[in-house]
Amino acid sequence: MTFRPDHQPEPGDATRTRLLDAAERLFAEKGFEHTSVRDITANAGTNVAAVNYHFGGKDNLYREVFHRRLADLRERRISTLADLFESPGGTATLEDVVSTFTSAFLEPLMDHSEGRLLIELIAREMVSPHLPRVVFFEEMIDPVRESLGRALRSVVPGLTEDQASRCVHSIIGQLVHVIHHAQLSEQAGRQPQEELDLHTIADHVTRFSIGGIRAIAGQS
Amino acid sequence: MTFRPDHQPEPGDATRTRLLDAAERLFAEKGFEHTSVRDITANAGTNVAAVNYHFGGKDNLYREVFHRRLADLRERRISTLADLFESPGGTATLEDVVSTFTSAFLEPLMDHSEGRLLIELIAREMVSPHLPRVVFFEEMIDPVRESLGRALRSVVPGLTEDQASRCVHSIIGQLVHVIHHAQLSEQAGRQPQEELDLHTIADHVTRFSIGGIRAIAGQS
DNA sequence: GACAGATTCAAACGAGCGTTTAGAATGAAT
DNA sequence: ATTCATTCTAAACGCTCGTTTGAATCTGTC
Secondary structure: OOOOOOOOOOHHHHHHHHHHHHHHHHHHHHOOOOOOHHHHHHHHOOOOHHHHHHHOOHHHHHHHHHHHHHHHHHHHHHHHHHHHHHOOOOOOOHHHHHHHHHHHHHHHHHOOOHHHHHHHHHHHHHHOOOOOHHHHHHHHHHHHHHHHHHHHHHHOOOOOHHHHHHHHHHHHHHHHHHHHHHHHHHHOOOOOOOHHHHHHHHHHHHHHHHHHHHHHHOOO | OOOOOOOOOOHHHHHHHHHHHHHHHHHHHHOOOOOOHHHHHHHOOOOOHHHHHHOOOHHHHHHHHHHHHHHHHHHHHHHHHHHHHHOOOOOOOHHHHHHHHHHHHHHHHHOOOHHHHHHHHHHHHHHOOOOOHHHHHHHHHHHHHHHHHHHHHHHOOOOOHHHHHHHHHHHHHHHHHHHHHHHHHHHOOOOOOOHHHHHHHHHHHHHHHHHHHHHHHOOO
């Protein structure tokens, strides 16, 4: 406290940032309903009123937790897929597309970084939404879905738009299920291999989905 | 009222049954957290205290809603799969197993019967559990998973136990995702084709999963 | 050092929740 | 008709929640 004289990080935003961090962690761990404003402010080391002063309510804080990260994540998701088709000159395969997407989805769960919390938040929000549709689905989920659908169609010639869309749902359904399963297992106390296991699971989802897509494309 | 003298249906259980029915519907529609005891008792046409008188609390009522249906459902799920291997003398195919399971899972959603509510309840409970693990997962989910895993292995010779287990997760992940998607779409106001659509989706999940399982089985 | 705005705080508010209670209605048995 | 346990009801209890309030504290400026 005594030293370190002149450059605190973002003078007025310290409390605001601590609130966002605490809220992100607690919402990801326990969900919106089971996280009280008093939980958040206690973890942020501040007063109950701080949430309403800085964000104008619990709902707005929740929205802001997503807002802080969503744009960046969506861009990375989509551009990672787009990169596949630009660099080497159209040599991307179905394997590339599916394994790239699956890895991007599951990798944040393997390292214990901040990225993990966002993935867990998204998995929760997809199942029991608290954000207005336009904020989450229309700005985040739908673009990613469309991007993956387009990528699939470009590497699997026979695939119709509807078929691609349903394949996207099949992939995302598997991935969200994996995340929920991991969350529940962790809550239940056990914390097993995890790292090795998630690689195995990512591999499985990739292979399974590739086989599934080929089967869909190869029908009437 | 005046006539029909001697055989009312279960004299003392009328209120109890109305509570179970109302609770089942509301829990399925809005989830455990967003359904209050006052909601339930108002829909059942009785007093707030009735829940505690007949069930001893909201949690026990929730448990009883499942208890009333789970045993029957689990038996039907497992025996439907088991029937495939008994009647015609082992001619069951992978297509039979997957399409039987998928249909059993999604059909209750197509007719608007009582079965629909239970499926929606299960999808909710799998994602945010309120029952003790032993009641729901160990008595319902795990046996069904094992049953499906065994069925898969018996029609796909190369499949290891771990591979089969992961394929089961892939199938269930897709199906749960479909149900959540249907619930969210319905909540969002629109009520589109539904019936035709669910047949298409069931078909898709079946084909996709068969292709996925074959791909998993055909690897090193 | 005094002022003004921004920030934090302890305390309380009002609403909704699950639950409890005491007593009134009900219905069958004596 | 009286008894008695069962069932139902209106009212309240205690608690947690998100939010508000008004004063205290901090921060930078003249």
